[in-house]
Amino acid sequence: MMLRGVSVVVIDSDPASLKLAALLLRGEGAMVTTAQSAEQALREVEAVRPDVVVVDLQLPAVSGTTLARVIRQFDWAKNTVIACLSSGNGRLRQDALDSGCGIYLEKPLDERLVDEVVRALGARR
Numbered sequence: 340m341m342l343r344g345v346s347v348v349v350i351d352s353d354p355a356s357l358k359l360a361a362l363l364l365r366g367e368g369a370m371v372t373t374a375q376s377a378e379q380a381l382r383e384v385e386a387v388r389p390d391v392v393v394v395d396l397q398l399p400a401v402s403g404t405t406l407a408r409v410i411r412q413f414d415w416a417k418n419t420v421i422a423c424l425s426s427g428n429g430r431l432r433q434d435a436l437d438s439g440c441g442i443y444l445e446k447p448l449d450e451r452l453v454d455e456v457v458r459a460l461g462a463r464r
Contacts, residue, residue, distance in 0.1 A: 341457045343368030346387055350380040350406065351395040351424065359448050360393055360424075367453050377401035384410055391420045391456055394440075396431050404431070404438035411439035420459040422452065 347369045351357040354375070361371045372387050374380035377398055384392060392410055396403035407421050422442035423435035435443045442455045 340368035341453065342460075345369045345391060345456075345460065346389040347371045347391040347393060347456075348374060348380065348383050348387055348389045349393040350374045350377070350398065350403070351393075352376065352398050353395070356395065356424070356446060356448060360452060363448065363450065363452050364393075364456070367457075377406045380406060381409065384416075385413070388415050389419065390460065391422065392416075393422045393424065393452070393456075396423050396425045396435060404434050404440075407435070407438040407440050418463055420456060420463065422456060422459070424448070 347364050349357060349360045349371060352375050357373050361373055364371050372383050374383045394403040394406055403423055410416050421440045423440035424444055424446055425431045426446050432443050441459050444451060
């Protein structure tokens with residue numbers, strides 16, 4: 340249970356990816372809240388003030404990089420770990436990192452998500 344007590348908000352418009360990310364993180368003890376849109380995500384992020392945000396870069400209406408930049412502006416989110424997910428579009432990597440994402444992973448998701456989140460949380464302490 341490497342993530343016991345860690346709060347996470349996962350944002351992905353694809354229900355299967357959302358479910359998988361939540362399952363992987365909950366499997367390690369994280370307290371996970373999910374959102375399928377940027378609007379819903381902002382409500383959840385403000386309510387939860389999570390330790391970690393996992394956001395898909397290809398959200399409808401508002402891009403994941405824009406959402407990451409908005410989240411990063413909250414005073415309480417200065418040390419929040421933001422992980423960005425992409426569907427195999429490597430050219431988005433630099434945009435993701437520039438927007439405040441400390442982790443960039445390409446889908447399909449697997450246990451690398453947990454490994455990278457654990458590593459990033461350890462580095463911030």
